[in-house]
Every structure is written in structure tokens, then in C-alpha cells.
Amino acid sequence: MKSTLHVLGLGPAGLESMTLGTYRLILSADKVFVRTFSHPCVQDLLREGAKLESFDEYYEQGESFEEVYEKIVRRLETELKKHVEVIYAVPGHPAVAERSVQLIVDKLSLQFNVLLHPSVSFLDSIFTAVPLDPIQGVLIRNYDALKGSGLTGKEWLIIPQVYSSFIASDVKLDLMDVYPDEAPAIIVQALGTPEQVVQKVKLYELDHQKFDHLTTVLVPPHKDVISMVKLQDVMRTLRAPGGCPWDREQTHETLKPYLIEESYEVLEAIEQKDMYNLTEELGDLLLQVIFHAQLAHEAEEFEFDDILRGIIHKLIHRHPHVFGDVHVDNSEEVLQNWEEIKKQEKGEERAKGWFHFPQALPALMLATKTQKAVAKVGFDWPDQEGPIAKVREEIQELQEAMESGEGIQEEFGDILFALVNLARFLKLDPEDSLRKGVHKFQNRFEKMAELAFDNGEKLENMTLEEMDFYWEKAKIYEKSGKFIET
Known part of the structure; x- marks a missing residue:
């Protein structure tokens, strides 16, 4: 026969908040434990002559509440092996804000009868x-x-x-x-x-x-709490009758330029390592997501929760090494698993073609993704010597096209494509590399103009050779960090 543990609630205050059944059970029992003596009802019971034992010493000795609750469970388990009935009483209701009771049910209910008795809760x-x-x-x-x-x-x-x-x-x-x-x-x-x-x-x-x-x-409830719900409410108000005329006019199509612009402003903040600005720009990018979700809601196409549901499911499903039992040794294996799972998710759609990514990507990014896609099936150079030779070959073909006056744009595009391939072998991001190169040029040009201005000259009034003089000075300044006379 299994021993029985009665888990009782003492209510939020004194004896007057305790149920009559609980009161009688405590007074008639031989073995009664209370979580703590620091409760008005426990003090009333002691004055009534009840024989109680507390776990206060566990709280005094324990380093964490979880450790205390584990000790309580072990002690009750020991007592249940000695006695047919044991009582454990907690403040309030045993099923409301009582972590120790949750552990008791989880760990003792298979071995013993665990009965929870209703009571008045602090609520x-x-x-x-x-x-x-x-x-x-x-x-x-x-x-x-x-x-x-x-x-x-x-x-x-x-x-x-x-x-x-x-x-x-x-x-x-x-x-x-x-x-x-x-x-x-x-x-x-x-x-x-x-x-x-x-x-x-x-x-x-x-x-x-x-x-x-x-x-x-x-x-109490407050309308100015910062939350995703608040952001959705603001967007809903802007789109509602009486809201903002501009916001009410927007569609998925009209918002496309802003989505691209905000994305690049996020990139700029990252490159400048400007965390204050990054906070603002990420907010602007999030606004685009909320805006599109609101438009879809109004058209009864999908809800913001559908966006959340989709990305949560995707992250969990494509990370079996975190949320499942798959083992990986490095990030390369993570990417391999990701692509394999992605293929399984796409099913037959994957068989229809090789290039399942947006064709409207920036050209350098589109080229990189295209090359990576074909490289997965072995259509690739064995080492970087191949793409270097290809760059030289494409430059020669461009020179020939320029001499003939035909196919110039095509050959120029081939050079860029070949350079992207070389960047991939060098493990460089061509988009990032070009952007850094552009910024380098901009900074050098600004310095050149500054040096000329300091010398009483304006670029607009100078020859190319004169500008080149300051350009070389700017290069020396850039490399040394200070201006050197030449």
C-alpha cells in the first residue's frame, strides 16, 4: 500500500482564511511539515497546540531556492517511507506560485499518493x-x-x-x-x-x-509599455481612418525602396561600428516588417503571428544540433545540414532549378550565390590559380571587344564575374571588399581636396596632373597617418 502525502494550503493570512477541512486534517495528523514558520496561519496553529515541523533551517543553509526545494522533496520522501500519511502545508494555495509543490508532484507522485487539497490563494x-x-x-x-x-x-x-x-x-x-x-x-x-x-x-x-x-x-495596465504589441498598435493606428495620410497610401510595392534603403543603412551603421545608430536603424528596418505585416492583415492574407510562427519553426527545424540529437563538429557541418534540410523542405520545387534565391539581389551578391550553388556539385576550380587565370583571360577578351566595338558590356560583366570567383577563393566578400574600396577612394579624395584647399587651391581650377600631385600626398598621409611634404 502506498503512503499518502497531503499537500495543504494555509491560505494567505491567519486561521480565518484556512478551510475547515484543512484545519481538522492538520490537528488530527501525526506528522505535519510546514514550509516555513513565517506565516500568520502557522503561528495561529502553534497557539492552537498543533505539532508542526518547518523547513526554515533549509532556507538558512541553502545557497539557492532550488537547492532548498530539492532538500524538502528528499526529506518528505524519507518520511513517507516511515509513515502511512504525511502532511506538507504551504502558504496560500498549493498550486499557486509554489515551486516546491511542483517538484513534489514531479518526483514523488509515481512512488506515493500525492493529494493536493484546495484552499484560499493569495490571489x-x-x-x-x-x-x-x-x-x-x-x-x-x-x-x-x-x-x-x-x-x-x-x-x-x-x-x-x-x-x-x-x-x-x-x-x-x-x-x-x-x-x-x-x-x-x-x-x-x-x-x-x-x-x-x-x-x-x-x-x-x-x-x-x-x-x-x-x-x-x-x-496596473499601462498604455506606454515598450513591446512588440505596442509597435503593432501604433502601426494599426497610423493605417486606420484618421491616421497618417502617407502611411494609409502605402502598399507592398511602394514600400520596396524603403526596405532596401533601411537595410543598407543598417549595414552602414555596422561598418561604422556606431552602435547608437545601429539601434535606430534596426528599429527602422523592423518598422518595414511591421508595416508589411499590417498591410497583409488588412488584406486578410496573413498575420504577424504567421511571420513569427514561420521563423521560429524554421530556426528550430534547421538547428537539429541544438534542438535535437544531431552532432556537429564545426560551422561547415552546420551549413551542410542547413542546406540538406532546406532541400527536404523545398521538396519537388528544388528539382526545378539550381538557383533558388532572389534574382533581384545586388549583382555582386547574386554572382557569389550563383557560384556557390554550382560549386556544391563540383563545378568549380581546384584552387585559386584557376580564377586568377580566368580574370586575365577575361581582361584580354575585353580588350579585343573594345578594339572591335562589339560585346563590350558582356565582356566587362565576365571580368566582374571572374573577380567574384577569385574573391570566393580568397574567402573575401566581394560586396564588402568593393564597399571598402569605395570608402577608401572617398576618404583619399576628401583628403586630396582638403590638402589643395589648405594650399589655397580648388579642385575645379586644377589640371589632372595638379590634382594627381595632391592625390599622391593624400596616399602618403593615409599610409603614415600624417602629412609628409613631397
């Missing part, structure tokens, strides 16, 4: 202490689970057991990442007892108050 008292109707929406988060939890500000946020000013400080900082600094917050202490206190403060003042193990923090 019942919260709903009366604060003018809060849960129909408005309620989000309950532990103090250490606020970061990255997708707060939207559309619902009441309840944070139980904020038991110290140190914890309150962490809560404040986490919330101020998304809520305005002056957003209202409500601190409830001694919930459900005659000493109950409800205090309203500004969020930035949160950790200036006093806290104990019976303290709960609430944050």
Missing part, C-alpha cells in the same frame, strides 16, 4: 485588497522571471513574494526596461491580515519601501 485576497477584476487580464510572474517574459502592459502584473528591498530593486530595474519610470505600482503587505497595508508608489520609488515575505507588488 483571492488580492482581488479584494486592490480594485482588480481578473476579467481585465492578469499576468503572474515570479520576481526572477520578468526579463524576456513578453510584458505587454495590457494586463495587471502580479509579482508575489517580493520579500526584500534587494529583490524589489531587481524588480524595479527589470520593469523600467519596458514600463515608464513613473508608472504606478501597488505594494500590498500583510495580505488578508488585520495589519494589511496597500501602498501606491511610482515605479522608480519601488525599492524605497519596506518589504517582507508577505509582500506582493502589482502593476
Whole structure:
């Protein structure tokens, strides 16, 4: 016969919040454990003559709550092997914000009978202490689970057991990442007892108050919370009747130039290592995604959640070495797996052609992707000598085309294509290489103009030979970091 563990809830306050069934079970039992003596109901029970043992010493000795809860589970397991019935009582409701109970159910329910008894939770008292109707929406988060939890500000946020000013400080900082600094917050202490206190403060003042193990923090709904939901709301407002005339006129087609422009502005911020500007430019790029999603929503084509669902599924499915049991040794194997999975996903579509990427890519990028695609089946040079020879050959053919006056553009394109191939063998990004070369030229030209101006001359009034004099000076300045007379 299996021993039985009764998991009871003590309610949020004293004996008056405990159910009669729980009260009788505790007084009649031989072995009763409470998670902590630091609870009004436990103190009332002790005065009633109940025989209780607590796990407070585990909290005093443990380095983490998880370690404490593991010790509690092991102790209860030991006691259940000795006794037919054991009681474990926790503050509030056993199924609300009780990590120790979750572990007990997970680890002991197969070996023993584990019965959870209903009780009044701290939420019942919260709903009366604060003018809060849960129909408005309620989000309950532990103090250490606020970061990255997708707060939207559309619902009441309840944070139980904020038991110290140190914890309150962490809560404040986490919330101020998304809520305005002056957003209202409500601190409830001694919930459900005659000493109950409800205090309203500004969020930035949160950790200036006093806290104990019976303290709960609430944050009402707030329209200015920074979230993806807020961004979607703003975009929806701009597109709605009475919104922005320009935004209302846009279509997928009219937005195409802005998507390209914003993408390149992100690249520029990265190249300049300007993190402040990168933040802004990534926001502008994200706006394009939200804008297109809103247009699709209005046309009933797809939703923003479909975008999220697709990319989440793709990332998980194409990273089996992270989310599955596939083993890889390096990034090359990761890319091989990625392409193989991609082929499986595309199915028959892949068999229709080799070049399954946008043909409207910038020319250098299009050339690179094309060469990589054919190289996968072995259509490639064995080493870099091949592409070097090909560059020389294409230059000769261009010279011949120039002499004949025919096929000049075609031969020039062949040179560029051959150079891209050489860049691939040298493990260089041709797009990035050309951009750096352009910037190098721009900087040198600017320096040349500056040197001429400092010498009382303007480029517009100079011959090519005179400009070349300053060009060479600019090159020397560039290499040495300072101007050298020549």
C-alpha cells in the first residue's frame, strides 16, 4: 500500500482564511511539515497546540531556492517511507506560485499518493485588497522571471513574494526596461491580515519601501509599455481612418525602396561600428516588417503571428544540433545540414532549378550565390590559380571587344564575374571588399581636396596632373597617418 502525502494550503493570512477541512486534517495528523514558520496561519496553529515541523533551517543553509526545494522533496520522501500519511502545508494555495509543490508532484507522485487539497490563494485576497477584476487580464510572474517574459502592459502584473528591498530593486530595474519610470505600482503587505497595508508608489520609488515575505507588488495596465504589441498598435493606428495620410497610401510595392534603403543603412551603421545608430536603424528596418505585416492583415492574407510562427519553426527545424540529437563538429557541418534540410523542405520545387534565391539581389551578391550553388556539385576550380587565370583571360577578351566595338558590356560583366570567383577563393566578400574600396577612394579624395584647399587651391581650377600631385600626398598621409611634404 502506498503512503499518502497531503499537500495543504494555509491560505494567505491567519486561521480565518484556512478551510475547515484543512484545519481538522492538520490537528488530527501525526506528522505535519510546514514550509516555513513565517506565516500568520502557522503561528495561529502553534497557539492552537498543533505539532508542526518547518523547513526554515533549509532556507538558512541553502545557497539557492532550488537547492532548498530539492532538500524538502528528499526529506518528505524519507518520511513517507516511515509513515502511512504525511502532511506538507504551504502558504496560500498549493498550486499557486509554489515551486516546491511542483517538484513534489514531479518526483514523488509515481512512488506515493500525492493529494493536493484546495484552499484560499493569495490571489483571492488580492482581488479584494486592490480594485482588480481578473476579467481585465492578469499576468503572474515570479520576481526572477520578468526579463524576456513578453510584458505587454495590457494586463495587471502580479509579482508575489517580493520579500526584500534587494529583490524589489531587481524588480524595479527589470520593469523600467519596458514600463515608464513613473508608472504606478501597488505594494500590498500583510495580505488578508488585520495589519494589511496597500501602498501606491511610482515605479522608480519601488525599492524605497519596506518589504517582507508577505509582500506582493502589482502593476496596473499601462498604455506606454515598450513591446512588440505596442509597435503593432501604433502601426494599426497610423493605417486606420484618421491616421497618417502617407502611411494609409502605402502598399507592398511602394514600400520596396524603403526596405532596401533601411537595410543598407543598417549595414552602414555596422561598418561604422556606431552602435547608437545601429539601434535606430534596426528599429527602422523592423518598422518595414511591421508595416508589411499590417498591410497583409488588412488584406486578410496573413498575420504577424504567421511571420513569427514561420521563423521560429524554421530556426528550430534547421538547428537539429541544438534542438535535437544531431552532432556537429564545426560551422561547415552546420551549413551542410542547413542546406540538406532546406532541400527536404523545398521538396519537388528544388528539382526545378539550381538557383533558388532572389534574382533581384545586388549583382555582386547574386554572382557569389550563383557560384556557390554550382560549386556544391563540383563545378568549380581546384584552387585559386584557376580564377586568377580566368580574370586575365577575361581582361584580354575585353580588350579585343573594345578594339572591335562589339560585346563590350558582356565582356566587362565576365571580368566582374571572374573577380567574384577569385574573391570566393580568397574567402573575401566581394560586396564588402568593393564597399571598402569605395570608402577608401572617398576618404583619399576628401583628403586630396582638403590638402589643395589648405594650399589655397580648388579642385575645379586644377589640371589632372595638379590634382594627381595632391592625390599622391593624400596616399602618403593615409599610409603614415600624417602629412609628409613631397
